[in-house]
Amino acid sequence: MLTITWQEEIASLKQDLKKEIKKISGKSEINIPNHICINNLKSKLERLDEIEKILSIEKYKIAFIGTIGQGKTTAICHLFNLISDFNVSKTIANKSRNVIETKELLSTGGGRTTICEVIIKAAEKTYIEIEPYSVDEMENLIFEFCDYIADKYKDNPQADQKIIISKEVERAIRNITEMKSRYQTISEGDKKKTEIDVAQEEFEKLGLDEFKKLALNNARLESRTTNKIEFDNKKKEQEWIKNTFAAINNVEFKEFAIPRKIYLYVSYDVLSGSNLSQFDSVVDTKGLDENPIRKDLQKYIENQDTICLFVTPFNAAPEANISKLIGYHLASKSKDFHHRFITLVLPKKNEPEKVNECDGDYDIGIQIRKKEIHSTFRNSNLEFFSENILFYDALRYYRDDIVKLNTDIYSKEDVQADKDDFIKAVADVVERRQNILLDEIKNIRASFTRIKNGDALTGSEIKAIENAIQKIKDLEDLSKRVQSFLYQDKGRDKGFVTKYIEYYHNVYPAWNTKHAIHSNFGYYELRNIDIYYDMRVFAEGIDEDEMLKKFTKQPKQELENILNDLTFANESLKTFIPELVIQFNSLYDDFISKVGKAIEDQAKTKLLPRSEDSKFWEALIKEKGKVRPRGETYTDNVCQTLKRELEKEQSLNTFLETQAVKHWKKLVVKILNFFGEI
Structure with missing residues (x-):
């Protein structure tokens, strides 16, 4: 490996493996040892294909994932030089002053600022593109806003009847409907400004139906x-980016639709000194809210070419949403997500210096907190490299009164060194991953050599394998290991559908969110909600102690023990079985995923047609505005209707059970195939 490239080594190793497979397969009689050898070598070939693809990645994407309002966008802007100095008016010591402050070029604030996912790429010239929402989708959002205005000042004691829309959506809709609030100065003693809600005025004047017509018009x-706008060279480029991005994000341009995604291409002139170009792109995902396990994030988490940075505040790290999201994915042990996962902790000013037992030392405070975070992962049985826990404070070197470099203490070189250290730490994550894979190539070569030169299995070893095969066969029928009542409602025990309905009830508390989901037949793209994917995740188990992962934990462990016992009892099998255990973990993760996907697909089928022609969806949609007797609520009604639909004919409870049994059997058969059992 020292004198040849990894590409050459993989090509050579593949060729050798194929020759050996052909040689063994050509024997007149294929016995158990032959089957074990052939299948082991085939699995090595498949793994080499995977390694080759990963090592061929030239540039990684880096995706920032975090809860709303935790400083994700601010960190991105400072790390990649998407900042500039601007003249601003600021109140200092109760006086308004014009000062120069460092500002982020993307829209930042206390959360609920960016309306959608933002993808940032280095380019020859600066321009912005959007992927827009359709006219129908925007129309629905406008009507939801109108209902929100109508409901806003209504005396409504029932919490589940209150309409809630996010600030970023409200801001966008007010802009496109020309109903921004205005402020009027009233001189009565001390001057004060009062807000005048134009939308509220129009609603009160016109009534709801005419108000909707006006908003739409x-x-x-x-x-x-x-969908695209280019830098016009009429002003400073950074100023153009800041103003234009804000206008597109807030939908202030009359020719632009509400963006589903924003693509910001930044010229190398702006990026001078930035590390952005060493990555394919930087993704600022939409902030996490009630439900962190979202389908739109899955593509970044599962794509081999993406490093995922899970952003969390210093004192709460890892905060609840991040723990839940990371935990769900790290439960898939075979996928090596921990090689690409980074926990990005964002301290604020002096937080590290206030850590217990750090004696006011910033660096010691960071190290103590890092150990605590790593212990949290370890205590949750989650594999996470301590080197992948990183810290970055975008404003560490800035003054407290204004956002400007504190030149009394720090220099621009200090700021840049901090950025460089962080980017190097991310690059080290990639390098560590590559080195792990390069070592794996060596291990595959060494294992292959041992197999090729190894002794034939003894009679006692073959007998041990035959005994193991019988034990594995005894685990083939999952229904004998996992009782039906675990999937169904029985007494106080709740089945899958009942538990999912409770989850749906609680995770999307606002009734208008549920109504938007129903109006879009199970989806609400603006909030990245997909109830079919939610059902999949819930059926699989959000963690190892939920649903299918919980039900199958014991039989999984029994099967793994059978394989490991072979290794302990038989010296010759130590070459084969550890790899089979790894393969088994991959098959188990695949089993969980396939059952979950089957639930997702079946839920889609059960809730067809996804249109207003469906009596089911019509019933849910008509719950809005329905007059109900005392004690009856919108949320209870829609949840009961959804529960009935999921349980009628073949219940999703029963379907989950049958799919689990079916795919578990396939898993066991694949393990048996390794030993030549067909």
Whole structure:
């Protein structure tokens, strides 16, 4: 490996493996040892293909994932030089002053600022593109806003009847419907400004139906067809990025639709001194809210070419949403997510210096907190490299009164060194991953050599394998290991559907969120909600102590023990069985995923047609505004209707059980195939 490239070594090793497989397969009689050898070598070939693809990645994407309002976008801007100095008016010591502050070029604030996912890429010239929402989707959002205005000042004692929309959506809709609030100065003693809600005024004047017509007319949705805007060289480039991005994000341009995604291409002139170009792109994902396990994040988490940075505040690290999301994915032991996962902790100013037993030392405070975070992962049985726990404080070197470098203590070189250290730490994650894979190539070569030169299995070893095969066969029928009542409602025990309905009830508390989901037949893209994917995740088990992962934990362990016992009892099998255990973990993760996907697909089928022609969806949609007797609520009604639909005919409870039994059997058969059992 020292004198040849990894590409050459993989090519050579593949060729050798194929020759050996052909040689063994050509024997007149294929016995158990032959089957074990052939299948082991085939699995090595498959793994080499995977390694080759990963090592061929030239540039990684890095995706920042975090809860709303934790400083994710601020960190991105400072790390990649998407900042500039601007003249601003600031109140200092109760006086308004014009000062120069360092500002982020992307829209930042206390959360609920960016309306969608943002993908940032280095480019020859600066421009912004959007992937827009359709006219129908925007129309629905406008109507939801109108209902929100109508409901806003209504005396409504029932919490589940209150309409809630996010600040970023409200801001966008007010802009496109020309109903921004305005402020009026009132001189009565001390001058004060009072907000005048134009939308509220129009609603009170027109009534709801005419108010909706006005909002839709003002929006001129059909004319919003522009998707791209380029830097015009009329002002400073950083200023253009800041102003134009804000206008697109807030939907202030009349020719732009509400963006589903924003693509920001930044010129190398702006990126001078930035490390952005060493990555394929930087992704600022939409902030996590009630449900952190979202389908839109899955592509980044599962893509081999993406490093995922899970952003969490210093004092709460890892905070609840991040723990839940990381825990769900790290439960899939075979996928090596921990090689690509980074926990990015964002301290604020002096937080590290206040850590117990650090004696006011910033660096010691960081190290203590790092150990605590790593212990949290370890105590949750989650594999996470301590080297992949990183810290970055974007404003560490800035003054407290204004956002400007504190030149009395620090220099620009201090700021840049901090950024460089962080980017190097991310690059080290990639390098560690590559080194692990290069070592794996060596291990595959060494294992292959041992197999090729190894002695034939003894009679006692073959007998041990035959005994193990019988034990594995005894585990083939999952229904004998996992009782039906675990999937169904029985007494106080709740089945899958009942538990999922409780989850649906609680995780999306606002009734208008549920109504938006129903109006879109199970989806609400603006919030990245997909109830079919939610059902999949819930059926699989959000963690190892839930649903299918919990039900199958014991038989999984029994099967793994059978394989490990072979290794302990038989010296010759030590070459084969550890790899089979790894393969088994992969098959188990695949089993969980396939059952979950089957639930997702079956739920989609059960809730067809996804249109207003469906009596089921019509019933859910008509719950809005329905007059109900005392004690009856919107949320209870829609949840009961959804529960009935999921349980009628073949219940999803029964379907989950049958799919678990079916795919578990396939898993066991694949293990038996390794030993030549067909």
